Amino acid sequence: MEQKYPIKKVNIICAKGAIEDVYATLVMGNGAVMEGIETNIFFTFFGLDAIVKKRMDKLHTGVTGNPALRLPGGMRMPTLLGVVPGMEAFTSRMMKGQMEKLDIPPVSEFLDLITAGGGKIYACKLAMDMFKFKKEDLSEHVSGILTVGEFYEHAGGEGSQIIFT
Amino acid sequence: MAQKNYAGVMVDVNEEGYFTDPSQWTKEIAVEIAKEEGIATLTDQHFAIIEFLRNRYLSGDALSIRSINNSGVIDVKTFYQLFPGAPLKKATKIAGIPKPASCV
Numbered sequence: 001m002e003q004k005y006p007i008k009k010v011n012i013i014c015a016k017g018a019i020e021d022v023y024a025t026l027v028m029g030n031g032a033v034m035e036g037i038e039t040n041i042f043f044t045f046f047g048l049d050a051i052v053k054k055r056m057d058k059l060h061t062g063v064t065g066n067p068a069l070r071l072p073g074g075m076r077m078p079t080l081l082g083v084v085p086g087m088e089a090f091t092s093r094m095m096k097g098q099m100e101k102l103d104i105p106p107v108s109e110f111l112d113l114i115t116a117g118g119g120k121i122y123a124c125k126l127a128m129d130m131f132k133f134k135k136e137d138l139s140e141h142v143s144g145i146l147t148v149g150e151f152y153e154h155a156g157g158e159g160s161q162i163i164f165t
Numbered sequence: 166m167a168q169k170n171y172a173g174v175m176v177d178v179n180e181e182g183y184f185t186d187p188s189q190w191t192k193e194i195a196v197e198i199a200k201e202e203g204i205a206t207l208t209d210q211h212f213a214i215i216e217f218l219r220n221r222y223l224s225g226d227a228l229s230i231r232s233i234n235n236s237g238v239i240d241v242k243t244f245y246q247l248f249p250g251a252p253l254k255k256a257t258k259i260a261g262i263p264k265p266a267s268c269v
Contacts, residue, residue: 031268034230036250103229104269113230116242117252 008159044124190261
């Protein structure tokens, strides 16, 4: 019989704080929880914005230096347009509107869903110190603040995968 | 197309065991599928969310974990408790509707 090696646990690292970076993490994390896979999500560096209460639902998407960004209608957005005041806010609002239509929740609600299903959310200690965040700044869904060593301890186990988004 | 016998009735299922014709479903059949999925008894709460899933599917709306949370029937935490493991997949199978093609 063919041997199968199902993924039993995923450990996802999110180090960037733009809408698309954070959502890549949250969609994969929530998807794992929905499949019954044990899930740990570790937010570090700019990714911390996704679990900082005051910032989590105000993420933006970058409009400069993103050659894949297109205007409504499909025309490539000239990079220079990215410096027009309000362009980043406009693009971010468009992205959020599109996601809402697909039933993709805001960040805070996404964290509700993930933790309701047993997924665990962690913050990186070094990045917390670097950005001078305190535990009180973080969402109540955060289970703990971990060092790199502790992260690897949490990530251990048979059928476990580490994913860097 | 495969067929499967539940509670004395032959029903059409796909290769993963999901119903291809939701109209063949009955509550008695649901109880049998639930047992296969490791859920010994279906409570009123189970049936309430099964009914929600069926109605939502039959009216053509997409199923997502978020739609469960906003259903007003149960919250997501309870949903995970009622259908342990992969709740949306299990619940739709028991509800006699196709496996949801949603990523959220």
